[in-house]
Amino acid sequence: xxxxxxxxxxxxxxxxxxxxxxxxxxxxxxxxxxxxxxxxxxxxxxxxxxxxxxxxxxxxxxxxxxxxxxxxxxxxxxxxxxxxxxxxxxxxxxxxxxxxxxxxxxxxxxxxxxxxxxxxxxxxxxxxxxxxxxxxxxxxxxxxxxxxxxxxxxxxxxxxxxxxxxxxxxxxxxxxxxxxxxxxxxxxxxxxxxxxxxxxxxxxxxxxxxxxxxxxxxxxxxxxxxxxxxxxxxxxxxxxxxxxxxxxxxxxxx
Amino acid sequence: xxxxxxxxxxxxxxxxxxxxxxxxxxxxxxxxxxxxxxxxxxxxxxxxxxxxxxxxxxxxxxxxxxxxxxxxxxxxxxxxxxxxxxxxxxxxxxxxxxxxxxxxxxxxxxxxxxxxxxxxxxxxxxxxxxxxxxxx
Numbered sequence: 001x002x003x004x005x006x007x008x009x010x011x012x013x014x015x016x017x018x019x020x021x022x023x024x025x026x027x028x029x030x031x032x033x034x035x036x037x038x039x040x041x042x043x044x045x046x047x048x049x050x051x052x053x054x055x056x057x058x059x060x061x062x063x064x065x066x067x068x069x070x071x072x073x074x075x076x077x078x079x080x081x082x083x084x085x086x087x088x089x090x091x092x093x094x095x096x097x098x099x100x101x102x103x104x105x106x107x108x109x110x111x112x113x114x115x116x117x118x119x120x121x122x123x124x125x126x127x128x129x130x131x132x133x134x135x136x137x138x139x140x141x142x143x144x145x146x147x148x149x150x151x152x153x154x155x156x157x158x159x160x161x162x163x164x165x166x167x168x169x170x171x172x173x174x175x176x177x178x179x180x181x182x183x184x185x186x187x188x189x190x191x192x193x194x195x196x197x198x199x200x201x202x203x204x205x206x207x208x209x210x211x212x213x214x215x216x217x218x219x220x221x222x223x224x225x226x227x228x229x230x231x232x233x234x235x236x237x238x239x240x241x242x243x244x245x246x247x248x249x250x251x252x253x254x
Numbered sequence: 255x256x257x258x259x260x261x262x263x264x265x266x267x268x269x270x271x272x273x274x275x276x277x278x279x280x281x282x283x284x285x286x287x288x289x290x291x292x293x294x295x296x297x298x299x300x301x302x303x304x305x306x307x308x309x310x311x312x313x314x315x316x317x318x319x320x321x322x323x324x325x326x327x328x329x330x331x332x333x334x335x336x337x338x339x340x341x342x343x344x345x346x347x348x349x350x351x352x353x354x355x356x357x358x359x360x361x362x363x364x365x366x367x368x369x370x371x372x373x374x375x376x377x378x379x380x381x382x383x384x385x386x387x388x389x390x
Contacts, residue, residue, distance in 0.1 A: 008331060009331050009334040009335050009338070010301055010305045010335065011298050011301050011302045011305065011334070011335035011338045011339060012334055012335065012338050014297065014298060014301045015287065015288065015294070015298055015338055018294055018297070019288070019289070019294075054330060056327050083334065104334065104337070105287055105334070105337045105338050106287065106338070107286070107287050107289075108287060108288050108289035108291070109289055
């Protein structure tokens with residue numbers, strides 16, 4: 001998840017980027033609205049913009065208006081930061097399309113809480129597919145602890161039914177399952193939901209190799225036994241990146 | 255916790271000769287903003303000390319050129335940065351300068367600039383004492 005922080009005050013900029021990076025977010029920095037537009041125009045993938053309002057050259061309101069008027073950027077949620085805790089500024093920010101606002105000085109806890117709320121809103125759920133209930137629960141609890149939404153399915157058939165109805169950011173599926181296996185789920189998923197990344201998990205490394213998963217169109221491959229950190233690195237790599245096909249096609253090395 | 259230090263006049267560039275000045279670094283406020291991360295406060299203070307000379311230079315140029323917008327924006331930058339590092343006195347003075355600029359009262363802002371410089375010198379001394387860092 002990549003966040004563009006726009007702030008002309010270097011100290012506040014450092015505070016915001018450091019706090020976000022400590023939480024595992026990738027950050028880009030811009031010192032004005034104009035600078036932010038330039039970064040976006042260079043085709044950088046940005047999932048969330050956190051911008052100050054009062055800046056020279058192009059202020060936060062102008063940046064917000066610019067983004068919301070451009071079909072390439074209108075989907076990017078914008079959180080505006082203001083030292084002006086007046087109702088008019090807040091109303092203007094929300095009317096122009098800001099998803100939320102922060103009153104300065106930026107506090108680490110507030111910034112993280114607001115950003116995580118937006119992440120939850122913009123990201124779909126992580127769909128875990130495994131016929132073993134213990135593994136479903138283990139993976140589900142691990143990912144929920146990161147503040148992300150999880151939906152569990154006990155079979156590939158159930159997973160596909162869920163994908164028809166729910167907003168899914170990533171599928172994490174076991175390969176060996178009764179009925180449709182993970183590779184069959186991958187094939188149907190790529191046909192019906194090509195923008196949703198699918199990562200397959202298996203302990204049967206002899207039967208299903210990493211190459212067979214990737215050549216079948218899988219976006220990643222994780223071998224059992226896996227480490228918690230390995231799962232979360234993979235999840236973070238994919239959530240919120242669905243708008244940019246280049247990221248969806250990133251292969252997971254394992 | 256408030257950290258205060260008495261500073262000899264020589265460290266203030268001779269401003270208000272014969273008088274010892276004090277300034278305040280509210281580290282608790284800075285710690286609250288960073289979620290209690292002392293290392294990050296140290297980094298932010300370092301960034302502020304690195305950046306404020308340029309901000310003050312821009313403020314001084316704005317006053318010299320009677321450029322109200324430049325005075326206002328540079329004072330606002332100092333105010334915002336000072337607030338983040340718990341430099342309460344500096345934040346207050348920068349806020350006053352911004353208000354004087356908005357009121358088209360630049361002569362008052364000139365006097366406040368001198369006070370700001372003294373407070374910044376004190377802030378350097380207090381934070382240097384606390385963190386053991388010399389300004390680069």
